[in-house]
Amino acid sequence: MPKPTYRLENPDTEVYIGDCREVLNALPEKSVDLIFADPPFNWDVPYGEWDDGQPREEYLHFTYQWLDACLRVLKDHGSFWVNIPDDTAAEIVLHLKQRGMVMINWCIWHFRFGQHRTGNFIVSKVHVLYFAWDRNNRIWNPEAVLEPSDRAAIYDDPRTRRTKQPGLRVPLDVWYGPLWGRIQGNNKERRKNHQNQIPEVYLERVIRSCSNEGDLVLDPFLGSGTTCTVARALRRRSLGIEYSSRNAQSAFERIRSGPVRLNATLSQTNSFMVHRRRGGNNLRNHTSDGLETPTE
Numbered sequence: 001m002p003k004p005t006y007r008l009e010n011p012d013t014e015v016y017i018g019d020c021r022e023v024l025n026a027l028p029e030k031s032v033d034l035i036f037a038d039p040p041f042n043w044d045v046p047y048g049e050w051d052d053g054q055p056r057e058e059y060l061h062f063t064y065q066w067l068d069a070c071l072r073v074l075k076d077h078g079s080f081w082v083n084i085p086d087d088t089a090a091e092i093v094l095h096l097k098q099r100g101m102v103m104i105n106w107c108i109w110h111f112r113f114g115q116h117r118t119g120n121f122i123v124s125k126v127h128v129l130y131f132a133w134d135r136n137n138r139i140w141n142p143e144a145v146l147e148p149s150d151r152a153a154i155y156d157d158p159r160t161r162r163t164k165q166p167g168l169r170v171p172l173d174v175w176y177g178p179l180w181g182r183i184q185g186n187n188k189e190r191r192k193n194h195q196n197q198i199p200e201v202y203l204e205r206v207i208r209s210c211s212n213e214g215d216l217v218l219d220p221f222l223g224s225g226t227t228c229t230v231a232r233a234l235r236r237r238s239l240g241i242e243y244s245s246r247n248a249q250s251a252f253e254r255i256r257s258g259p260v261r262l263n264a265t266l267s268q269t270n271s272f273m274v275h276r277r278r279g280g281n282n283l284r285n286h287t288s289d290g291l292e293t294p295t296e
């Protein structure tokens with residue numbers, strides 16, 4: 001069994017440096033409650049040691065290998081989330097279905113500042129695939145991620161006050177909003193020298209809804225450390241794997257200092273609509289710090 005390079009206690013938080021396929025294959029079978037994976041997209045991003053420009057066949061081979069290594073360590077009631085762009089979403093969905101997993105949601109993470117282009121429509125989304133082994137036997141905490149419904153926040157519909165959770169609903173499967181942009185520019189979450197950092201609110205939703213305190217959360221592509229940072233703050237144990245030693249060190253520093261936006265969106269509507277009489281909505285309460293800033 002490899003040893004973690006970085007480690008914290010209470011709750012246990014471990015960072016391993018290496019190829020996730022090797023580390024995963026050395027972990028005990030069925031030992032993890034929740035996996036969140038945001039792999040390299042093979043877009044020639046300078047990740048340091050990792051070659052992000054592999055021939056397509058090699059990249060697909062790598063993809064199927066890490067997917068299978070994740071499935072081996074996932075508990076029977078576990079959840080598996082994958083963040084992936086258009087290029088490889090179909091292959092991943094098919095592979096997981098062929099391995100017997102059940103798709104619970106195919107969510108979309110929508111952001112407003114994609115890379116400028118003229119040859120086709122500008123990319124403004126990533127696929128957020130949510131799979132489990134068993135739809136009826138999985139950790140699922142909808143009450144931990146409720147948000148104001150449009151019916152309550154925008155239309156003042158009195159019927160929403162008579163529900164079990166007045167005015168609240170489970171979030172939609174398209175995720176967006178001022179704090180949901182790509183982390184770049186002067187965003188206060190931003191970690192220098194990291195590529196494709198995911199917003200904390202995104203991981204908070206995944207971790208709160210699909211794990212409980214004390215559970216083990218795993219991220220095979222730790223990057224800047226978003227998953228372990230949020231998991232630790234939410235009292236989950238976590239294990240992150242990162243190929244680049246520089247990234248792993250920086251991620252560990254971030255995990256130690258903690259998140260900057262915990263609980264930031266739980267009571268906010270993220271509706272595009274404005275209140276039918278007052279004209280505004282909670283989106284306008286945010287400072288510009290949280291907003292996306294274009295870079296390309």
Ligand SMILES: C[S@@+](CC[C@H](N)C(=O)[O-])C[C@H]1O[C@@H](n2cnc3c(N)ncnc32)[C@H](O)[C@@H]1O
Pocket residue numbers: 018019020021038039040041047048050194195196197198199220221222223224225226227241242243244247
């Ligand atoms: C898309 S980034 C992850 C970003 C992360 N979700 C965040 O919020 O910062 C992918 C990361 O995976 C790492 N990586 C690439 N191949 C790897 C492998 N085989 N095993 C472990 N880490 C790998 C890269 O160095 C990079 O830091």
